[in-house]
Amino acid sequence: MLNTSRGISFVLALAIALLVVAFLSLLDEASFILILVAGGLAFSSAYLLITITLEFLVFREIGNIYTMLEKIQKKDLSEISDKKSKSSISPLRKINAVINSYAVARQKEIDALQKNAEFRREFIADISHELKTPIFATQGYIHTLLDGAIDDKQVRMKFLKRAAKSLDSLDNLVQDLLTLNQMESGVIKFVFEDFDLKEVIEEVMEELEHKASKRKVQIDFKYEADKNYITHADRQKIYRVCQNLIFNAVKYNHDKGEVIIGLKAHKNHIQVDIKDDGQGIPPEDLKRIFERFYRVEKSRNKKEGGTGLGLAIVKHILEGHKSKISVSSTVGKGSIFSFSLPLVKESNPENP
Template sequence: MLTNSRGIAVIIALAISMLVAAFLSLLDTTTATILMVAGGISFSVSYLLINITLEFLVFREIGNIYTLLEKIQKKELSEFSDKSSKSSISPLRRINKVINSYALARQKEIDTLQKNAEFRREFIADISHELKTPIFATQGYIHTLLDGAIDDKEVRMKFLKRAAKSLDSLDVLVQDLLTLNQMESGVIKFTFTQFDLKDLLLEVIDQLEHKASKRKVDLVFQYDEKEDYITSADKQKIYRVCQNLIFNAVKYNNNQGKVKVSLKTSKHNLHVEIKDNGQGIPPEDLKRIFERFYRVEKSRNKKEGGTGLGLAIVKHILEGHKSKISVSSTVGKGSIFSFSLPLVKQVLPEGKEKQDVN
């Protein structure tokens, strides 16, 4: 009975009514009727006031605190929202809010620590796997030579070239890791200059034309010859972005496929789009392709080569230009990667706008 507001209210109300009746009984003019009426009124008023006070200011808030503690144990926290909490006279409601805010903050810290720990485990496993392949290959070639194959000139040269190729792959991996780490830590600074993005894309496409022709991939560049596509950016790093995206579009396309590079202008921006008609990227992988070492098809990508860091570097370079890489893909139909850079224009004395080609 004492575990709820009604039971406590009944006991306290009875005590108050008895005290009132006892006090009135000391008066000479008090009759039994007056004592009964006074006792009933005092009991009713006391019960109502005490019950309402206990129910709304104490027991309900205690129940909310217990519910919150259960949610904390089950990790089912939600943001506390109560418009009356700021003006509430109940200290328990304020305690409830403080507990909820504290638990939310601690839960976010725990979630962040768990994600960081998981990321570290995955990163260590990935980098160990990436380093193992070139190191083991180089060890195998060198040990074979030391075991006597070095006396055969033809075998010696072949194995030394393979060992050198493995070490070159290892060097590329280390350089990419250093570049990515320096970008994330802000060590690498961006040098912004004005240049024609069309000329840069033509240079990249010319470089990759041989690889595309080997796979019979049709590499097409669409742009308006009358336009001057001047932008302000770090030319070397944007070159790497375009090179990586177009290279991937060719490498992961189907034989005799097509890669279309489009360059368009809007009022304030240049838009680059690289579209292929390859196998596409599954939806479950689409959100993770910019993570370090993440590969959609590990076996095929390993065969094709690469460090698995290219798209992560692309993402950080574009973020350094206050831009972002966008991707859409349909399995079996291909993928589209796109990004934007600012368009640089010059105002002529006549008042007409013309793109600055200097």
């Protein structure tokens, strides 16, 4: 009986009523009926107030705490909310709020661990697949030569060139992996300097001119000749960013397509837009294209080559410059990749 709010309220209310009756019985003016009515009123009001107090301020909050602890014990934290509890005079509600906050924090940690575990599984599967392809190809060519094809000079040279190409792909993959890992761990330092971003883009265009001409892809560079495009950044790494983005714009474009590179100088920054009219990227893939080894079309990407790490490296380089890479795309119409860098304003010769 005493383990419920009503049982405790009954005992306490009875005790209060008896005290009231005992006190009134000491008064000569108090009649029996008055004492009886006062005792009844004291018992009723005390019982009601104590029941409400215990039920809403104590027992209900204790029940919530037990429910919370059971969910934590069962690791069922899916329905726990991180909303702040309303202010209350009950200290138990504050305890409940603390436990709730703790449970929410633990749930977030669990979610993060699960995502990391999933990422590790995907990463191991992806890197195994990427390493397997050039290794198996090289093994096939070499074993074929060892089985007797080495005596045929024409076959020998063809297979050796293919094996060398596969090993070059493997080397590029390993180098990109090392670069990405060093960027994430902070081993690679950025060397900032002032340089002309327009000249860097022109160098990249000159490097990719042969590849673009093989597919008859036209690369147009649009900028205002009278504007200043001096920025403060790591020239070598920004060169790699431009190289990767322009290379992708050519690679994933259609034959006789067009790539437009736009360079705009704003008040405090320079914006670079690289637009192609190729196959485009589906909306469901846009959020994942900067992940390691993520490929929109695995078969075509394999055919075109590449390590699947280029955009991930681009993202980390720009983050190191406190910038971000953005992309918008329409399937069948093409994509636009954009990023910005700080603009170094030209000093006045009269007042440097």
